[in-house]
Amino acid sequence: xxxxxxxxxxxxxxxxxxxxxxxxxxxxxxANLEIVxxxxxxxxxxxxxxxxxxxxxxxxLPCAPAWRHGAWQLTRMGGWSTRFAPDILLxxxxxxxxxxxxxxxxxxxxxTLFSRSYLPYARDGVRLLIQAYxxxxxxxxxxxNTFVSHFxxxxxxxxxxxxxxxxHVIYNGVSTRMLKSAPARCARRRVEGKIAAxxxxxxxxxxxxxxxMLVELCREPDEPKWTLDVAGPGDWxxxxxxxxxxxIQDRVRFIGxxxxxxxxxxxxxSECLVFASCFEAFGLPVIExxxxxxxxxxVNATAxxxxxxSAALLVPxxxxxxxxxxxRMLRVxxxxxxxxxxxGYERSKLFLWNxxxxxxxxLFESAVSGARPLTEV
Numbered sequence: 455x456x457x458x459x460x461x462x463x464x465x466x467x468x469x470x471x472x473x474x475x476x477x478x479x480x481x482x483x484x485a486n487l488e489i490v491x492x493x494x495x496x497x498x499x500x501x502x503x504x505x506x507x508x509x510x511x512x513x514x515l516p517c518a519p520a521w522r523h524g525a526w527q528l529t530r531m532g533g534w535s536t537r538f539a540p541d542i543l544l545x546x547x548x549x550x551x552x553x554x555x556x557x558x559x560x561x562x563x564x565x566t567l568f569s570r571s572y573l574p575y576a577r578d579g580v581r582l583l584i585q586a587y588x589x590x591x592x593x594x595x596x597x598x599n600t601f602v603s604h605f606x607x608x609x610x611x612x613x614x615x616x617x618x619x620x621x622h623v624i625y626n627g628v629s630t631r632m633l634k635s636a637p638a639r640c641a642r643r644r645v646e647g648k649i650a651a652x653x654x655x656x657x658x659x660x661x662x663x664x665x666x667m668l669v670e671l672c673r674e675p676d677e678p679k680w681t682l683d684v685a686g687p688g689d690w691x692x693x694x695x696x697x698x699x700x701x702i703q704d705r706v707r708f709i710g711x712x713x714x715x716x717x718x719x720x721x722x723x724s725e726c727l728v729f730a731s732c733f734e735a736f737g738l739p740v741i742e743x744x745x746x747x748x749x750x751x752x753v754n755a756t757a758x759x760x761x762x763x764s765a766a767l768l769v770p771x772x773x774x775x776x777x778x779x780x781x782r783m784l785r786v787x788x789x790x791x792x793x794x795x796x797x798g799y800e801r802s803k804l805f806l807w808n809x810x811x812x813x814x815x816x817l818f819e820s821a822v823s824g825a826r827p828l829t830e831v
Contacts, residue, residue, distance in 0.1 A: 455486055455818060458538050458555075460531065460545035461493040461502075462514060462523050466687040466711040467654060468738055469546060469562060470498055472602075472626055474714070477507035479811035482630065487815075490538050492531070494523055497711070512538075524548065524584035528591075542818045547585065549592035556821035558814075559592035560600045560624075563735045564609055593617040597821050600624045600814075602736040605757035624814060625761075626736045627807035628745045632718060647678040649781060650724035650748065652717065652739035653731055655688040660753070664730040665693070666774035668702050671781060678785070680705060682728075685720055687711035721746040726784050729753065732771040737761050741805045744798030749791055751780040761805070765797040 464470050473491075480487055491508040493499050494515045502511045514534075515523055527545070532552030535543065543550060543557045550557060593599060593614035599621045601607040611618050649668075653659040664682070671680040682705060684690070690708040697703045712720065717739075721727060727743035729752040737758045743750050744765060752758050754768035762768065767783070767790075769776040784791045 455541045455822060456488045456490070456539060457818065458535055458540040458543050459489065459491045459508075460527060460543065460548065460550055461491050461498060462527055462531070463520065463548065464493065464498050464546055465495045466497045466501075470501060471714070471738060472560075472562060473498075473546075474501060474505060474507070475627060475629060475807040476811055476814065477502075477505065478629055478631075479627075479807035480815075481507050483808055483811055483815075485811060485815055487818075490540070492535070494518065501713070521584055524588060527551075528584065528588060541822050544814075544818075545592075547592070548588040549596055556597040558598045558600060558817060558821060559596040560602075561589065561592070561606060561610065561735075562602050564589055564606060564613070590614065596620065598622060598817055600817070602626050603757035603760050605760055606735040622813075622817060624810050624817075625805050626738050626741075627805045627810050628741055628802055629714070629807050632714070632742070632745050633803070633806075644725055645681075645723050646725070647680045648724045649680065649682045650720050650727045650743070651682060651684045651730070652686055652712075652720075652727065652742070653684070653729070654686045655690050655693055658733035659731045660772060661693050661730070662696070663772055663774040663777060664728060665697055665700055665702065665706070667728065667730070667777040667781070668705055669700050670775055670778035672702060672705065674782075680781075682706045683720060683724065684708050685710070685712045685717060717742060718746055721748040724748055726751055726781060728777055728781065729758070730777060731758075732756070734758050740766065741802045745802035747795050747799055749784050749794040750798060751777060751784070763797075763801055765794060765801040767794065 461473055464473055489508045490510045490512060491502055492512045492514055499513055502508055527548045528551050531550045536554045540555045543553045543555055545559050547561055549559055593610055599617060601623050604623050607621050607623050651664055668682050671677060697706045721743050726749045729739055732753050732755050734756050740750050740752055740762050750766035752762055752766050752768055753771050755771045759768060767780040769780060
């Protein structure tokens with residue numbers, strides 16, 4: 455089966471992590487797939503070529519603005535992709551117009567359709583209008599829509615009720631390779647007072663609460679020299695300025711985009727992961743941390759409780775004081791810490807890329823066979 459993956463809009467971050475996780479898993483389970491990935495962003499192309507998990511990486515629209523990527527996917531990509539004679543097309547958040555084969559659209563977020571958190575992005579109006587149109591069109595017309603959580607699927611079915619019979623939930627995951635390194639979770643060399651955060655410099659990630667949490671911790675008279683490592687792609691300069699305003703610039707390190715190995719290394723040496731984001735369709739760093747034996751403090755909102763279950767400390771949104779209290783608790787209460795480490799590791803086993811890859815294969819086979827409606831996966 456020839457699978458063409460539309461990765462034109464995928465950049466370093468969650469979208470690229472999902473793509474690489476699925477590609478590795480399809481190879482690991484020996485899926486009967488010939489995979490062509492269509493990409494445009496140089497870092498994404500570099501990562502794909504480095505791993506060599508795709509049979510072919512096709513480069514299009516290099517250095518073009520994001521709005522042009524969106525317009526091309528809607529109007530030109532379908533006809534252009536006929537050169538590969540695809541059996542199935544997998545696209546990320548975008549419906550490809552005039553696709554020459556059945557099309558599965560994998561939705562990792564729908565914020566442009568239902569969340570006011572995107573209002574700060576008004577300056578990117580054209581790009582977001584295209585994205586919103588593409589997501590809504592996918593809900594109406596894709597052969598199948600997949601969602602990374604039940605939370606997101608339920609939101610989609612409020613937006614487009616007729617899509618219900620074509621909608622499926624396929625969770626994100628962690629690699630078996632990461633889980634095989636689990637013994638390191640018991641012997642890892644934690645750095646005293648080091649806190650990890652994996653997110654983006656976007657408003658809905660609530661970096662303000664993250665920095666305010668560190669301010670709270672640094673007020674302790676006998677504090678253990680708390681430090682914060684923030685991993686994630688994007689322009690962090692406004693938050694570097696904010697850290698200086700708060701007087702914690704020497705306690706925060708913004709380390710930028712990280713690959714899977716770098717993320718794992720960060721989690722293995724940190725006392726905990728603090729996930730302050732208030733708007734998540736899944737929350738991949740939560741289970742990545744759990745798989746590394748790194749206890750998690752996260753926000754009790756959107757899809758996060760669905761993913762974390764009882765294996766994390768959950769606090770209300772926009773509550774830096776409670777984030778700080780959670781960090782203190784994990785430091786002084788070894789019973790709670792051990793419980794979260796053990797429960798988190800067991801919970802991470804429920805979210806494996808290999809399992810997700812097998813579910814996608816069932817969906818692809820159903821779509822190619824022409825089954826209507828597609829078998830519920």
